[in-house]
Amino acid sequence: MKLAGASSRRARGVLAAGARWYVAQTHPRSEQLGQSHLERQNFRCFIPRFQTTRRQARRSVTVMAPLFPGYxxxxxxxxxDRWQSINGTVGIKHLVGASQGRPTPMPASAMNAIFERCDGDEVKSLVPDLRVGDQIRITGGPFSDQLAAIESLDHHGRVRVLLDILGRATRVEVPLRSVSPA
Known part of the structure; x- marks a missing residue:
């Protein structure tokens, strides 16, 4: 999401006087729709996104996906501001955490942490900095919670690792998103 008409200073989280960041839940896959309707009402929106590959018509396509789908x-x-209109906006279900007639703001420290990880609206990197020979822990799939050594990395989101299975080093390919540094 590009912050419409926002300077880079505002894009980094500098708020208008008295303003805070709040979370709105959207209808399924309606983040863009909700954002465009909120911006028409002069609300500033932020949807952090990351680059991912999806299978589409037997091809891999690189797309920008929301980091927090549905929010x-x-x-x-x-x-x-007339914030009550947010709950009736096309694409928006409701503000999250509204209690006692007022919505609950996001902690400034949490928003600052998100802004630090983003370049504009794009998350800088969700992938840990890994190198050949590094020890990793597999976090998903049949080899979950196993320790392994990286044998090679490719540009298609896969990692070839050496796993110790029954006392023997075995080569296994796993998705990059399923590993974390040990």
């Missing part, structure tokens, strides 16, 4: 961040001042 968008909305900036407003609850005493100044």
């Amino acid at each position: 968008i961040f909305v900036e407003f001042c609850p005493t100044r």
Whole structure:
């Protein structure tokens, strides 16, 4: 998401006076729709995205996917802005954490951590910096929680590792998203 008309300073999380970031839940796959309708109402929105590959028509396609599917961040001042209209916006289900007639803001430290990991609206990297020979832990699949050594990395999101199975080193390919540093 590009912050429409926002300077890079505002894109980094500098808020207007009295404004805070809040979370709005969207209808399934309606983040873009909700964002465009909220921006028409002069709310500032933020949808962090990351680059991923998906299978489509027997091909791998690189797409930008939301980091938090079904949620968008909305900036407003609850005493100044007409925030109740957010709940009736096309694509939006409701504000998250609304209690006692007011929505609950996101902690500033959490938003700052998200902004630090993003370049504009794109997450810098979700993949840990891995090298051949590094020890990793497999986090998903049939070899979950196993330790292994990286044998090779490829550009298609796969890692070839050496796993110790029955006292013998065995080569296994696993998705890059299923490994973490040991």
